[in-house]
Amino acid sequence: MDTSGRLGGMTRSFEKVGVVGLGTMGAGIAEVFARAGLAVVGVEADPDALERGRGHLEASTGRAVAKGRLSEAEQAEILGRVTLTTSLEDLADADLVVEAIPEVMDFKRSLFTDLDRICKPSAVLATNTSSLSVTGIAATTTRPGQVVGMHFFNPAPIMKLVEVIHTVVTEDGLADEIAALARRLGKTPVSVGDRAGFVVNRLLLTYLNHAAVLLENGLATRDGIDAAMRLGVGLPMGPFALLDLIGLDTSYEVMCVLFQESRDRRHAPAPILRELVTAGLLGRKSGGGFYDGDEPASSRADGKPSVSSVAVLGEGADEFAARLADAGFKPGYADDADVVVALSHTPVIELAAQLPHPSRLVGLHLVGDKVAEVASTVLTSPDATRAVEGLVRIVGRTPVLCKDRAEFVVDALLYPYLNDAVRMYDSGYAGIEDIDAAMRLGCGYPAGPFEMLDALGLETVRDGLRALYAEYRDPAFAPAPLLDQLVTAGVRSIRDLP
Ligand SMILES: NC(=O)c1ccc[n+]([C@@H]2O[C@H](COP(=O)([O-])OP(=O)(O)OC[C@H]3O[C@@H](n4cnc5c(N)ncnc54)[C@H](O)[C@@H]3O)[C@@H](O)[C@H]2O)c1
The missing domain is CATH 3.40.50.720 (NAD(P)-binding Rossmann-like Domain)
Known part of the structure; x- marks a missing residue:
């Protein structure tokens, strides 16, 4: 068996790709590969699910035709490249298999054991997991060096970002090859180590959770916090509107996974999330969450203030x-x-x-x-x-x-997020440009955290974090040692580091 997986040092060619699970993500991922000209084998659990998967593919490419982004002939070509099956055995000669089944570790482990048995020895196995350990999934196979994360964003045909996750046992060079493949798909890959939540979910959900904690503390209202972050920072949505969009159940589960790994209080889901989820208020998909189906309020105190x-x-x-x-x-x-x-x-x-x-x-x-x-x-x-x-x-x-609390609302939410990004970079599992690109492309933020840090000034943010730490005594608010050192050394941008 070729355990080196490097095919004698040659670069792999990915021409035939399997996608397992054709739900929300898998159908979109299959479409992305087929659009780029690769042959795709889509696998579902049973015939009914397979028909639903076919429906997703046809509907999604059909929308592109309706919008004039695709001709009918191109749609037919794309769909013609996808073979649908309920048999994993049909993946025997795939060069790469991307798994997109539900986010349950036992399901993933069992699937990867099967894929490892069925797929040719040189095949690369990838998971689209949002929060589970890629290392843990890789360890169920006899080829852990050939297992990576390939984390697409929803909707996969539209979102440009792909987080490419390597583990400590991933073969040298493989993550680069997967990143090159992602570029061939028209995506922007970022390279990330295997930490819960990778870059986007780890930074984003931690910030969203913090917003929920501040709401529970009564610092400001739901609408106030949402307006502050949208209008004050230029984010596309406020944190509560975004939590409702992502789904409070999904958000709660990701927070639990983050906390499980880090035991950091900042990752402990805000109690209000658990309460809303238990009440069945899951966000937009259940018709209510932080917002009860209503639009962000317009609680205006109209008229001229009666002061002279x-x-x-x-x-x-x-x-x-x-x-x-x-x-x-x-x-x-x-x-x-x-x-x-x-x-x-x-x-x-x-x-x-x-x-x-x-x-x-x-x-x-x-x-x-x-x-x-x-x-x-x-x-x-x-x-x-x-x-x-x-x-x-x-x-x-x-x-x-x-x-009247340290850093009020915007800075109280923004500075710890920037601090988390510095810690993430300092811990060595993602680079500055990759973290910036991930937050811009994955969340639609106007700038990445390091760009924001440069714009605000490292010292301003460091001092703000000190004030937050003095107020709340949360260790996570203490300025990251790297940030402190940069300010002390008079460095103006983290990019200026040698
Ligand atoms: N939904 C998102 O926004 C999103 C974004 C990024 C990543 N993810 C990740 O992608 C994965 C899939 O999520 P989703 O939202 O598409 O889920 P989903 O429930 O929409 O789809 C999962 C599909 O997998 C199928 N399936 C289950 N077991 C199977 C098996 N053994 N073999 C073949 N098919 C099987 C199901 O029938 C279903 O169609 C999860 O790991 C999730 O964390 C989701």
Whole structure:
């Protein structure tokens, strides 16, 4: 048997590919290979499932025809390259088999044992698992060096990203060959070591879970947090809208797998996720989750705030005060104005406590040019908060009401995510460019975490993390040692490392 798998040092050619499981992902993956001109053998568990798989393939390519992206002749060619079967034995001469059956380790192990017996010795076996251990799957075969992860994103024909996962026993060069194959499919591969959640799910779900924890802590509302991340950071969706889209059950399960591996409290699913899932509120697919089928609310405090004098303190106060003066509000002094707006990126309670009327002070943190976080302290009156909410609308920003906590909402969510990316890079299982590409292509983010770090400034993020750590004492918020060292060394971008 050729255990080297390198075929005498030659590069493999992948011409015939098997796809096992033609559900949501498998049907799309089969289509991707067939579109690139490869012969595909699609395997399903039973004839009914096979017909459903055929239906997925026909419907998906049919949509492309309807949209004018594919001619009918091309559709026929693509479908003609796919052979459908319920027999794994038909994979005997496949060069590569991609598994896309349900995310249950026992199912995968049993399938890989069968594939190992049936497939030719040189065949590469790949799993599309989102969160299970590729190493654990590889270990069930007699060819662990030829087992990799090939993690497509949903919908596979459209999403450009493929995470190519190698394990500690993957043969040298194989991950590169799979990455080259992914390019041939028109995809952008990123190379990742075998850690739960790989790059995208690990970084994304941890951030989404953090948002759920902050919601449970009452830091801000669902709509406030969603608006903050969408408008303040430019993400395509807020965390709760995205959790509903992914499915709360899937999200909960991925968090459990992450926690199982890391035992990091940050990966422990927020209790609200478990509660919603247990209640059958799984997100969009069940008609309700964080959102009850409703659209993000428009809880607007309309009308002009009923205050006449406003004092504005802090950095940027003159400009903000001028905008309010233009709108007809009288400038006031901190001691006697109807409301006191303290522009600040840190909590304002200390300042409030020094005023004769601390109930009138509200913190304001401007985020980008669309959002203003409106921070109420334990002493702030609801009237003052409402007034400042109205003032923020008058200056053309979306107010996000929150508690007076370190880094308020956007930075409290963003900085730990960036810190996680630095730790991920530092632990050596994914590179900077790959992590950036994965988050851009896998999540539709406007920039990858390292691009965001460069734009925000390493020192700003490091200092923000220190403040978060001091406030919440969560070890995960302590700046990654690498980040701290870069700041100390005066390095401006992690890319500048030798
Ligand atoms: N759904 C996603 O968004 C997504 C994204 C990336 C990766 N994944 C991963 O892809 C895999 C498949 O997920 P999915 O959402 O497509 O699941 P799915 O339930 O839609 O499809 C699974 C298919 O596998 C078939 N199947 C089950 N056992 C089989 C067997 N022994 N032999 C042949 N076929 C069998 C089922 O009949 C079903 O059609 C999972 O590992 C999942 O984690 C899913």
